[in-house]
Amino acid sequence: MQKKIVLLGSGELGKELVIALQRLGQYVIAVDSYENAPAHQVAHESEVINMLDGNALDAIIAKHQPDIIVPEIEAIRTERFYEYEKQGMQVVPSANAANFTMNRKAIRDLASKELKLKTANYLYATTLLEFDAAVRQIGIPCVVKPLMSSSGKGQSVVKSEADFEKSWNYAMSGTRGDLMEVIVEEFIPFESEITLLTVTQKNGPTLFCPPIGHRQERGDYQESWQPHAMSNDHLKEAEAMAAKVTEALGGAGLWGVEFFLTSKGVYFSELSPRPHDTGMVTLAGTQNLSEFDLHARAILGLPIPFVKLERCGASTVILASDEGVPTISGLEIALSTPQSDVRIFGKPIKRPYRRMGVALVYDSVGSNIDAVIEKAKSIAACVKVG
Numbered sequence: 001m002q003k004k005i006v007l008l009g010s011g012e013l014g015k016e017l018v019i020a021l022q023r024l025g026q027y028v029i030a031v032d033s034y035e036n037a038p039a040h041q042v043a044h045e046s047e048v049i050n051m052l053d054g055n056a057l058d059a060i061i062a063k064h065q066p067d068i069i070v071p072e073i074e075a076i077r078t079e080r081f082y083e084y085e086k087q088g089m090q091v092v093p094s095a096n097a098a099n100f101t102m103n104r105k106a107i108r109d110l111a112s113k114e115l116k117l118k119t120a121n122y123l124y125a126t127t128l129l130e131f132d133a134a135v136r137q138i139g140i141p142c143v144v145k146p147l148m149s150s151s152g153k154g155q156s157v158v159k160s161e162a163d164f165e166k167s168w169n170y171a172m173s174g175t176r177g178d179l180m181e182v183i184v185e186e187f188i189p190f191e192s193e194i195t196l197l198t199v200t201q202k203n204g205p206t207l208f209c210p211p212i213g214h215r216q217e218r219g220d221y222q223e224s225w226q227p228h229a230m231s232n233d234h235l236k237e238a239e240a241m242a243a244k245v246t247e248a249l250g251g252a253g254l255w256g257v258e259f260f261l262t263s264k265g266v267y268f269s270e271l272s273p274r275p276h277d278t279g280m281v282t283l284a285g286t287q288n289l290s291e292f293d294l295h296a297r298a299i300l301g302l303p304i305p306f307v308k309l310e311r312c313g314a315s316t317v318i319l320a321s322d323e324g325v326p327t328i329s330g331l332e333i334a335l336s337t338p339q340s341d342v343r344i345f346g347k348p349i350k351r352p353y354r355r356m357g358v359a360l361v362y363d364s365v366g367s368n369i370d371a372v373i374e375k376a377k378s379i380a381a382c383v384k385v386g
Helices: 012-023 054-064 078-086 095-101 104-114 128-138 161-174 232-249 277-284 291-300 369-382
Strands: 004-008 027-032 045-048 068-071 122-125 142-146 156-158 182-186 192-200 212-217 220-226 253-262 265-272 312-319 340-344 355-363
Touching: 004 012, 004 054, 012 027, 012 277, 012 291, 054 078, 068 078, 068 291, 078 095, 095 104, 095 232, 104 122, 104 182, 104 232, 104 265, 122 128, 128 142, 128 161, 128 182, 142 161, 156 161, 161 182, 192 232, 192 277, 192 291, 212 277, 220 277, 220 369, 232 253, 232 265, 253 291, 277 291, 277 312, 277 340, 277 355, 312 369, 340 369, 355 369
Parallel strands: 004 027, 004 068, 027 045
Antiparallel strands: 122 182, 142 156, 142 182, 192 212, 192 253, 212 220, 220 312, 253 265, 312 355, 340 355
8 A cells, every 4th residue: 555645844743754654655745835844855755835825735736646635734725625635635634624723713613612622711803903902801811822823933921011012913923824813812820731642543443642741932842741640530531622623623643632731620722633743752652653653544544553651751842042054963962861862853944942853751651750851851952053
């Protein structure tokens, strides 16, 4: 069995997915908006287009006639996916799911209004005047996010009236695509945040990975760890919500479903229909199958008998501090630490706070997870992006 797969978005997550797919004998064409993106470096073929240009997207699909189309980023003309499905192509996880989840407005309204999942209170705004009114109605502090963005771009917390215009402008600068609208959310005093990697299958039950905890700065994850301690009742509550929303969207694949854990229970936060950045911790061998292997199998309809925690682990991002062409140093020191690994993404250009790699650490199940996290942070600090 060999499928021709077009990957739309070729960042570090796409790179690992290409490797997982190729290990299963598949043929992958990686597409991104710039040359030599990480997944370009490992795919069979690569293309460079603006995926918000519907005509350019149509031309790439017509040229390659793929069996499967896998979106990896938000900034895509996802409405075109319905036509591709009509032509007999498989869109991952489905055209409907891709359209809903690429836009925070659609997925939040589905979760809150239709499925009645517990979420933060929220309002939308398309102008600064509407934004001002929304913040005052939701209350301060509140969280502001562009409706279309990734990796925390454009996200901020409004803590006083002095933040209004700054947060609005930051959200507008961080939006991906041409959707100039924001969501204003109630600030939930959470105890922790988790990602529940959820696998929907063509011919099998929905599976859940052990919960992944993570810490964010500037709206982007800095460390993630697996497993994250939580009560069995809260875990079952999260699993039930994840199953409900993924079933409503339909299709097969791995989903990153995010929740807030609070003293009042679990709140649904966001959902991505693809491998999640916090799930890079699974590259440390924390599970019997990484999130990329799970996504590849689910896409292809191959069996996934079970997901099992094999060991605990942590990941810490390696960030750039300035602009230019990156050079990497410090690997000798970093890799001298036992039970550790480093993945350099291969991004051709650096800029401040851009993720350039990740440090990975693992230990036996039951080990002190805080110590594992600190070890990952120390390894990441050894690697310099010059």
